[in-house]
Amino acid sequence: MIDDPTSLPSPRRPAARYPLALVLVMACASGHTRCHDDPTTTTSAPPVTTGPATTAGSSGEIDDRDVLAVDRALQDLFREIYRDARRASWKRQDGPGSLVYTLEYSLAQAHARPAAVVLEAELLARGFEVDRVLDDERVTTVFAAHGGFPVIVTVDIGAKVVVATVERAGP
Numbered sequence: 001m002i003d004d005p006t007s008l009p010s011p012r013r014p015a016a017r018y019p020l021a022l023v024l025v026m027a028c029a030s031g032h033t034r035c036h037d038d039p040t041t042t043t044s045a046p047p048v049t050t051g052p053a054t055t056a057g058s059s060g061e062i063d064d065r066d067v068l069a070v071d072r073a074l075q076d077l078f079r080e081i082y083r084d085a086r087r088a089s090w091k092r093q094d095g096p097g098s099l100v101y102t103l104e105y106s107l108a109q110a111h112a113r114p115a116a117v118v119l120e121a122e123l124l125a126r127g128f129e130v131d132r133v134l135d136d137e138r139v140t141t142v143f144a145a146h147g148g149f150p151v152i153v154t155v156d157i158g159a160k161v162v163v164a165t166v167e168r169a170g171p
Contacts (some may be wrong), residue, residue: 002147005039019122021060021087025110026054030050032037032119035090039049042075044152050088053107055057057168058142061090062101062103062149063092064092064099064101064168066147066149066168067101067149067166067168069146069147070146070147070149070164070166071087071090071103071166072127073127073128074103074151074164075087075105076126077119077120077122077123077126078105078107078162080122081115081118081122082105082108082109082111082160083107083108083109083135084106084108084109084159085106085108086106087104087105087106087121087161088104088105088106088161089103089104090103090104092111097169098168099167099168099169100165100166100167100168101166101167101168102164102165103163103165103166104161104162104164105161105162105164106158106160106161107160107161107162109159109160110142110158110160111136111155111157111158111159111160111162112157112158112161113137113140116133116135116140116142119133119136119142119153119155120142121138123142123144123153127146128144128145128146128151129144129145129146130142130143130144131143131144131145137157138156138157139154139155139157139159140154140155141153141154142154146166148165149167149168150165150166151164151165151166151167152165
């Protein structure tokens, strides 16, 4: 019989080391980290892209006449508020169940906070249904709809670029 119970190994010590050992083993097996014994060269297969298809264009190349109508309304509106506006680019992303068009416009005049009120009023005057306007010291965002399509207009304070997204159901 052992007289000193403190000389016995604790049954908890191996269990306490188990999570640490598991973490170290997982870290060495992970592709995101390297253990010091790993060779510096690795081989891997090229990444597989499974994201939505994207189509990009510029000027009058928008491939959807309904979105083109929204684009024309937005360009007229931006010309009125910012003296001049031109669509700098557009892209279409095909997703499961919807198409999202991102339209970017260059402005002649930088956006200022007071323009948020004018932006909302002009959207309403041009047949947009404005849901809400979020306006703070850094950015103005207008959530609206036109012809049944959700439209989000975003412009940073002091910026000469406006980004609008238009979403349509189904590819």
